[in-house]
Amino acid sequence: MLVYVLNKHGKPLMPCKPSKARKLLKQGKAKITQREPFTIQLIYGSSGYKQPITLGIDAGSKFIGVSATTEKQELFSAEVELRNDIVQLLSERRQYRRSRRYRKTRYRKPRFSNRVRSKNKGWLAPSIENKIQTHLKIVEKVHKILPITKIITEVASFDIQKIKNPNIEGVKYQQGEQLGFWNVREYVLWRDNYTCQICKGKSKDNRLNVHHIESRQTGGNAPNNLITLCETCHNKYHKGELNVKLKRGQSFKDAVFMGIMRWTFYNKLKNIYPNVELTYGYITKNTRITHKIPKSHRIDALCISGNPKAKQLDYWYYIKQVRKHNRQIHKAKILKGGIRKLNQAPYLVKGFRLFDKVKYKGQECFIFGRRSSGYFDLRKLDGTVVHRSASYKDLQILSKRKTLLWERREGVSSPT
Numbered sequence: 001m002l003v004y005v006l007n008k009h010g011k012p013l014m015p016c017k018p019s020k021a022r023k024l025l026k027q028g029k030a031k032i033t034q035r036e037p038f039t040i041q042l043i044y045g046s047s048g049y050k051q052p053i054t055l056g057i058d059a060g061s062k063f064i065g066v067s068a069t070t071e072k073q074e075l076f077s078a079e080v081e082l083r084n085d086i087v088q089l090l091s092e093r094r095q096y097r098r099s100r101r102y103r104k105t106r107y108r109k110p111r112f113s114n115r116v117r118s119k120n121k122g123w124l125a126p127s128i129e130n131k132i133q134t135h136l137k138i139v140e141k142v143h144k145i146l147p148i149t150k151i152i153t154e155v156a157s158f159d160i161q162k163i164k165n166p167n168i169e170g171v172k173y174q175q176g177e178q179l180g181f182w183n184v185r186e187y188v189l190w191r192d193n194y195t196c197q198i199c200k201g202k203s204k205d206n207r208l209n210v211h212h213i214e215s216r217q218t219g220g221n222a223p224n225n226l227i228t229l230c231e232t233c234h235n236k237y238h239k240g241e242l243n244v245k246l247k248r249g250q251s252f253k254d255a256v257f258m259g260i261m262r263w264t265f266y267n268k269l270k271n272i273y274p275n276v277e278l279t280y281g282y283i284t285k286n287t288r289i290t291h292k293i294p295k296s297h298r299i300d301a302l303c304i305s306g307n308p309k310a311k312q313l314d315y316w317y318y319i320k321q322v323r324k325h326n327r328q329i330h331k332a333k334i335l336k337g338g339i340r341k342l343n344q345a346p347y348l349v350k351g352f353r354l355f356d357k358v359k360y361k362g363q364e365c366f367i368f369g370r371r372s373s374g375y376f377d378l379r380k381l382d383g384t385v386v387h388r389s390a391s392y393k394d395l396q397i398l399s400k401r402k403t404l405l406w407e408r409r410e411g412v413s414s415p416t
Helices: 018-026 086-103 126-145 160-164 170-174 184-191 231-239 253-272 281-290 297-304
Strands: 004-006 030-034 039-042 054-058 063-069 074-081 150-154 208-212 226-230 276-279 315-321 330-334 340-342 357-360 363-370 375-379 385-391 395-399 404-410
Touching: 018 030, 018 039, 054 126, 054 297, 063 126, 063 297, 074 126, 074 297, 086 126, 126 253, 126 404, 150 253, 150 281, 150 297, 160 253, 184 208, 184 226, 208 231, 226 231, 253 276, 281 297, 357 385
Parallel strands: 004 039, 054 150, 074 315, 150 276
Antiparallel strands: 030 039, 054 063, 063 074, 208 226, 315 404, 330 340, 357 363, 357 395, 363 375, 375 385
């Protein structure tokens, strides 16, 4: 295990061994600044000896791989699980706001000039913006504990039209599958030959609907998520009277995200840090195969850093991003008498909050559920249940809740 060291001004130095850190703390020459990753700050002056350290970032839409290495040694290794609930939460908020406006029968003229995307050039969807900001936050956190000299990030470039049609070339890129159609609905009806795809016209119902195979919230309005159904079959399907399983076409959600974030993330990194380079997936794959290293996000980051032969750490950090606040004040269901039940839990329950890191009978875990009686649902970050109903009297607080939850995991992937 390595202990990360800061000088007396808070600037990062090279990490040290636990034995040296223990001596410095015992002699009063250092103080603890954070528990995960374990970091100390020197109280006296230091020469500040440093080595070139490269930070490899394996960017992604669901996970980020992070590895900081010198030529011979890996100094930091982590995998970060990103939030994927923002689209759902925004959809629920939109639904609640619309229903509230209908209940209050208030009419408001549309004011397009006030919308964020019309006022801010370069606007990104909140779900994408959040993931890009998390990438930047992780890079910043590593910079605070290690004197990074160079950053190398891998971001993929996907040709979605080439995936759909391998023979596409030239001007065909500008003439997509919806060329000549007024909107997506018109294209889907034409694609399905204006025929219900369940009964094939046997119901004799000429009223056609365009049905979302996955909900619009999940699958969007992409043509491969839409199908033509007659109104009779459409109504029966939603009532559960038809036992038909509809499958959508291939989803390119993650590929689209990587295409959007590719240059945004890279350009923002360049504006903050001096020495930033870009690499591509095929180079990482070739490096991994050449050195016979198993695939994972953090191992890819090790290859991206340019030091695949560096001695790997025998532990790594699993970091999970969580929502800090529940902004919905009341539950959607109204009780008898027009009473609306609060949806927000008390700020503290017996001195504990959701996602606090605690120790329970020698095990480090997180609070995933609370009861006003003082009993808590304790789990690891991978969902492993430590205790369904542990008393607050048996808990010892280790660290207060944060947006990023850290869990140290043992093990190293050795070459095969």
